[in-house]
Amino acid sequence: MLSVFDQGPPPACPSPFNLAAHVLRRADRLAGKTALSVVGPADARNWTYGELRLAILGTGTGMLNAGLKPGDIALMRLGNTVDFPIAYLGAIAVGIIPVPTSSQLTEPETERMIKDLKPDAILRDPQVACAAHPVQIDLSDLAGMRDLPAAEYQMGDPERMAYVVYTSGTSGKPRAVAHAHRAIWARQMMVDGWYGLREADRLCHAGAFNWTYTLGTGLMDPWTIGATALIPAPGTDLDALPSLLRRHQATIFAAAPGVFRKLVSSTGDLDLPELRHGLCAGEKLSRHLHGQWTQTTGTELYEAYGMSECSTFISSSPAHPARSDALGQPQPGRRVAILGSDGPVPQGQEGTIAIHKTDPGLMLTYLNAPDEAEARMQDDWFLTGDQGAMAVDGQITYLGRDDDMMNAGGYRVSPVEVEAALSRYPGIAQVGAAAVEVKQDTFVIAAFYTGPEKLDDNALRTYVEANLARYKQPRAFIHLPELPTGGNGKLLRRALPAYFKATNP
Numbered sequence: 001m002l003s004v005f006d007q008g009p010p011p012a013c014p015s016p017f018n019l020a021a022h023v024l025r026r027a028d029r030l031a032g033k034t035a036l037s038v039v040g041p042a043d044a045r046n047w048t049y050g051e052l053r054l055a056i057l058g059t060g061t062g063m064l065n066a067g068l069k070p071g072d073i074a075l076m077r078l079g080n081t082v083d084f085p086i087a088y089l090g091a092i093a094v095g096i097i098p099v100p101t102s103s104q105l106t107e108p109e110t111e112r113m114i115k116d117l118k119p120d121a122i123l124r125d126p127q128v129a130c131a132a133h134p135v136q137i138d139l140s141d142l143a144g145m146r147d148l149p150a151a152e153y154q155m156g157d158p159e160r161m162a163y164v165v166y167t168s169g170t171s172g173k174p175r176a177v178a179h180a181h182r183a184i185w186a187r188q189m190m191v192d193g194w195y196g197l198r199e200a201d202r203l204c205h206a207g208a209f210n211w212t213y214t215l216g217t218g219l220m221d222p223w224t225i226g227a228t229a230l231i232p233a234p235g236t237d238l239d240a241l242p243s244l245l246r247r248h249q250a251t252i253f254a255a256a257p258g259v260f261r262k263l264v265s266s267t268g269d270l271d272l273p274e275l276r277h278g279l280c281a282g283e284k285l286s287r288h289l290h291g292q293w294t295q296t297t298g299t300e301l302y303e304a305y306g307m308s309e310c311s312t313f314i315s316s317s318p319a320h321p322a323r324s325d326a327l328g329q330p331q332p333g334r335r336v337a338i339l340g341s342d343g344p345v346p347q348g349q350e351g352t353i354a355i356h357k358t359d360p361g362l363m364l365t366y367l368n369a370p371d372e373a374e375a376r377m378q379d380d381w382f383l384t385g386d387q388g389a390m391a392v393d394g395q396i397t398y399l400g401r402d403d404d405m406m407n408a409g410g411y412r413v414s415p416v417e418v419e420a421a422l423s424r425y426p427g428i429a430q431v432g433a434a435a436v437e438v439k440q441d442t443f444v445i446a447a448f449y450t451g452p453e454k455l456d457d458n459a460l461r462t463y464v465e466a467n468l469a470r471y472k473q474p475r476a477f478i479h480l481p482e483l484p485t486g487g488n489g490k491l492l493r494r495a496l497p498a499y500f501k502a503t504n505p
Helices: 019-023 049-065 083-093 107-117 139-145 188-195 212-225 238-247 257-265 287-297 370-375 415-422 457-467 493-503
Strands: 004-006 034-039 045-048 073-077 097-100 121-124 136-138 161-167 175-180 202-205 228-232 252-255 277-280 300-307 311-315 335-340 350-356 381-390 396-401 406-408 411-413 430-439 442-450 476-479
Touching: 019 083, 019 212, 034 049, 034 212, 045 049, 049 083, 049 139, 073 083, 073 107, 083 097, 083 139, 083 161, 083 212, 107 457, 136 139, 188 212, 188 300, 188 311, 202 212, 202 238, 212 228, 212 252, 228 238, 238 257, 252 257, 257 277, 257 287, 287 300, 300 381, 335 381, 350 396, 406 430, 406 442, 411 415, 415 430, 415 442, 415 457, 430 493, 442 493, 457 476, 476 493
Parallel strands: 034 228, 073 097, 073 121, 097 161, 121 136, 202 228, 202 252, 252 277, 277 300, 442 476
Antiparallel strands: 004 335, 034 045, 161 175, 300 311, 335 350, 350 381, 381 396, 406 411, 430 442
């Protein structure tokens, strides 16, 4: 049998359609219910569904009044506050295309992004780094828009562009991933295929408002089915999470593996009586960490696999737990294959994980690299770049990348982008970047370089802090007499971690 798993077609997305309208489809019925609690040491700041809807649609009115129009692009340079999801959905509600970005990006990174994207406006928190742009809508102006009359949803073809997210490209240039309004329709397949989410649930996500993992799993998906989202207040220490989960009666907890690792390694109380299970995504969950969490809390941890181009589409769930080291299986409505050069490989054999082109969650294209988007198609399949193997029951085991992409705290980072920044530093002749394991299941980015002499680590850290977002910054700098290369002189990045172990026994 070939490695193709077809869970049957998903329900067709209705037309006309609007992503924000779908997210808020239960807001009228549940107007008085808490949609969002921003939880912290002090009292929670609660938003009911009715308040959230009015704030989002008022913001949409304000953006139109500011001169933006449907189809315009708005680059989001906002911090970790509730302003982020309100502005994001407010834009989409009226047909404006938001581009959410990490507040960790530096001014040089945003300058390249603005040149590449040519946005019509910047939604701007003055405390967040951003290059110059002639049209900037300030955070205080955005907050004032919430009280404006509610806008009408801009309904239309579900295939039209709704939003853009940036992801690291293998060439080192971040790719602008364009998604259609139908992307939110596809996320329904995660509700049973991963979350086990119900309207009565209180889902806490440990991430920041301006992380796309939080935006989807932590906010939009609970709102779509009428559940309550719990988000830690900005600056909340990870050690405070267990008490917050207990106090606010969280039934589901979502985070990246690093957060679960931190919690099980702390000495705090992990007795969570209301918690049914945890959700994990962003990087591969190790079997060791999975076992630690289950043993410590008595609850299960369900993992999901996905990417910026298609969100998550393979997962374990309460209904279908993963076996051993497997990721899980394709979600209901997904069509997934393991491909070799000639198409699907036999079950049990290694190949590239691929999602069918008809998946409603699959991106439209890369705005700044349509040829690269086309190159990632093989027949009717989109190639993820990750290797896997499919068992006879459809469960898929992750076997790593087929390129040199790194994972840093749930973010995929291109080594080429890190190397390009460091190659401009005086005294560096050649540089290579790779993820290295500093302790069990904990990886950081390390930079290996050659040059006349060893450079000052503090000076290198200061330089990368000014030129790379925090999650892209190397945490270690290793001076070598020469870097490993192949017979053609090409850098062998996969050989670099061994040099780190040799210099850090």
